[in-house]
Amino acid sequence: MFGWLISSPSLGLLFLVILFPVFWALFTSVHDYTLIAPNFDTFNGLDNYMKAAGDPEFRHTLRLTAFFVAAVVILEFALGFLIALMLHTVERFKSVYYAILLCPLLMNPVIVGLIWRMFLHPSLGIVNYLLSLVGIEPVNWLGSTKVALWTLVMVDIWHQVSFMIVLLLAGLSALPREPYEAARVDGASIFRSFWHITLPLMWPVIAVTLLIRLIFAVKTYDLIYIMTRGGPGVATDLVSYFIYRTAFVSLNIGEASAMSAILLAVILGLTAWLHRYMRSLT
Amino acid sequence: MLKKWMLAATLVTGLSGPAFAETVNLLMEGVPDTEYVKTLLPEFKQATGIDVNLEVVNYAEMHTKLVPQLVAPTGSYSAIVVDFYWVGEFTKAGWLQPLDERIKADNFDTSVYVPKMIDLVGRVDGTTYMLPFYNYAMGLLYRKDLLADEKNKADFKAKYGFDLDVPKTWDEYLKQVEFFTKDGINGVVNQGLRPDPIAMEWSNYLFANGGEYHDDNWKPTLNTEAGVKAVEQYATNVNKFGPVGSASFSFDEAFNVMAQGKAYSYITYNFFRAGIDDASKSAVVGKVEIMPVPGTEAGKGGSLNGAWGWAIPKSSPNPDAAWTFLKWVESPEIAKKRALQGGSPTRSDVFDDPDVNAKYPYAKALKEMLLTSHNFPVFTYTPQLVEVLGRELSLAVAGEKKAPDALAAIEAEMSELAKKDGKLK
Structure with a gap:
């Protein structure tokens, strides 16, 4: 009882800033609520959900987001784990490496987008200039439907990979030393001890890292907004940016809320599945 | 602990002081015309004692x-600036x-505004909601030094059989685009980014081919010969x-290509005409001129009209002070001072002012651009149409x-939006 009493202020605060908006959005999603007529006069049941689910543009953005998330999470994890393993064995200048690696992570995504937009300017940017020095033709980074999404994946990796590194490194340094010593005495190679000791021991950390990154990746919005606006064509139209447009350009808050609810359900389902799958591995 | 309290107390008393002086809060866009207003604000403070707080984004x-x-019932902005394509939405x-x-109480003269401006960012269905602030009709920026080059003239004549000169028609212009794509220079630079850069720029292509967005009954007229030609020419x-x-360029990136001397032409907002002569941003100072986007025949313009208007929102915390500001900023002398810094006028008296014309010889071209321009469909769902x-x-x-x-x-989505808005029966 006393425990509840003590924690009630923070619980109340959590309710206000997290649960209330969620319920408000769910409530809005079953009404015809637009910013032009902001009222709950018309209850329209699942209309907004049906409309969203039947909208080919919305479905396209969901598919594209799934691809984008898979690409950034897998690539960032692979790269991040590799760098974390390398850094783990480093003895000197560790803090210097940390400082350098953390720089991108500390930057605001909007700034990251603007900087890269400048770097990637096809004729006036530094990236194509450097490529031209080694004889590579100018790359159409953001203006080609085939390249633009990968450009965003690359920028996202640049921005977010340190997040993976830091979390995985923390996990690595918390591992016990004894199993490794025993393995060395038994003559196990580095790869074998990685495969049979490091990986199994790291699973919980890896699971959490992947989960957090996945959830954040689904919400990617700032980079798209700054760098491509969903274009060229519909090549980079991620779901968060689409929902934003439905809410603030079309002013259709009801339908945007329904889309958000669908997205929330997808993320929750995915999280639960991944969580259980990772559990089963350990 | 005590220290913290003292600090808080000092902060509170310190902050509450200036809150008593009247302040007009404005949200404005970071464009040259906003800068011109900014430089004149001390004069407003002197004349009225009211502070102006500009939030520029x-x-x-x-x-x-x-x-x-x-x-919100009471918002934080005393007055706002409204882009023409929000007009339908905001008033609806x-x-x-x-x-x-x-306007009546103060005898403010609105007859001096160019009628096209009042239609676009002034009156809606007979009610005046805005005072036109500045116009940004789009025009054709072109390299006059390349046009004057003797070798270019001879080569062009040999290739196309007519003289190289300031383009009189849209077709002539397209031939020049093709001709000037050589020697590391592009014939044109476009702003192809979604949604408004490409939508606004392409509108000029539509009008230049003699097309329009809809007929008198709001039935879309885009899928026509002119529309198809406009899309194909734009893509080419x-x-x-x-x-x-350039398919991903916003206007700043496209402008930079033009300003670095890497393109012959660029169809863009009139305010870039002043920017191209700014030596800190441009390598082609004095070599670029602006003209109305040419149309199907000489004398017919293909420019897209555009403008911002000053308005007072219903949620304004202090509408009276806001009106004082609007009256001041749109008064003949302040409007003229803004134009003398390079602002693009909306009032005929400023357009025809001898001082303005002496300082900016292209003021005449700007006026012609405005007069021959076409309006974009303005209704409640304009932002969605742009999307x-x-x-x-x-x-x-x-x-x-x-x-x-x-x-x-x-056309399909436009019809649906126009129906939803009651424009299309």
Whole structure:
């Protein structure tokens, strides 16, 4: 009882800033609520959900987001784990490496987008200039439907990979030393001890890292907004940016809320599945 | 602990002091015309004792920042600037205060405004909601030094059989685009980014081909010969005669290509005419001129009109002070001072002012651009139409949709929006 009493202020605060908006959005999603007529006069049941689910543009953005998330999470994890393993064995200048690696992570995504937009300017940017020095033709980074999404994946990796590194490194340094010593005495190679000791021991950390990154990746919005606006064509139209447009350009808050609810359900389902799958591995 | 309390107390007393002086809060876009207003604010403070707090943001942030403030019973902005394509939405939602009574009470003369301006960002269905602030009709920036070059003249004549000169028609211009794509220079640079850069620029292509968005009954007229030609020409200009990547350029990136001397021409907002002569941004000072986008025949313009208006939102915390500011900023002398810094006028008296014309010889071209320009469809769902245009045009430029298919998709969604708004029966 006393425990509840003590924690009630923070619980109340959590309710206000997290649960209330969620319920408000769910409530809005079953009404015809637009910013032009902001009222709950018309209850329209699942209309907004049906409309969203039947909208080919919305479905396209969901598919594209799934691809984008898979690409950034897998690539960032692979790269991040590799760098974390390398850094783990480093003895000197560790803090210097940390400082350098953390720089991108500390930057605001909007700034990251603007900087890269400048770097990637096809004729006036530094990236194509450097490529031209080694004889590579100018790359159409953001203006080609085939390249633009990968450009965003690359920028996202640049921005977010340190997040993976830091979390995985923390996990690595918390591992016990004894199993490794025993393995060395038994003559196990580095790869074998990685495969049979490091990986199994790291699973919980890896699971959490992947989960957090996945959830954040689904919400990617700032980079798209700054760098491509969903274009060229519909090549980079991620779901968060689409929902934003439905809410603030079309002013259709009801339908945007329904889309958000669908997205929330997808993320929750995915999280639960991944969580259980990772559990089963350990 | 005590220290903290003392600090808090000092802060509170310190902050509450200036709150008593009247302040007009404004949200404006970071464009040259806003800068001109900024330089004159001390004069306003001197004349009225009212402070002005300017919040200047990027265009993309404006709509998102405005809407929550306009919906609120009392917002934080005393007065706002309204882009022409929000006009339908803002007035339909009832977010703006009618200004007619204030105009009448103060005998403010609105007859000096160019009628096209009042239609676009002044009056809606007989009620005045805004005072036109500045116009940004689009024009054709072109390199006059390249046109004057003797070798170019001879080569052009040999290739096309007529003289190289300032283009009189749209077809002449397209030939020049093709001709000047050589020697590391592009014939044209486009702003192909979704949604408004491409939608606004392409509108000029539509008008230049003699097309319009809709007929008198709001039935879309895009999937026509003119519309298809406009889309195909736009895609060709981006993909064949433009620099790599212009399909993703916003106007600042496209302007930089022009300003670095890497393109012969660029169809863009009139305020870049002043920017191209700014030596800190441009390598082609004195070599570029602006003209109305040429049309199907000489004398017919293909420019897209555009403008911003001053308005007082219903949610304004201090509408009286806001009106004082509007009256001041749109008074003949302040409007003239803004124009003398390079601002683009909306009032005929400023357009015809001898001092303005002496300082900016291209003021005449700007006026002609405005007079021969075409208006974009203004209704409640204009922002959505721009979004649809951006998506479909971008798909067409990327080669993922044929021009007639893209136009058919735009027409379908445009009809639906116009029906929803009661414009199309």
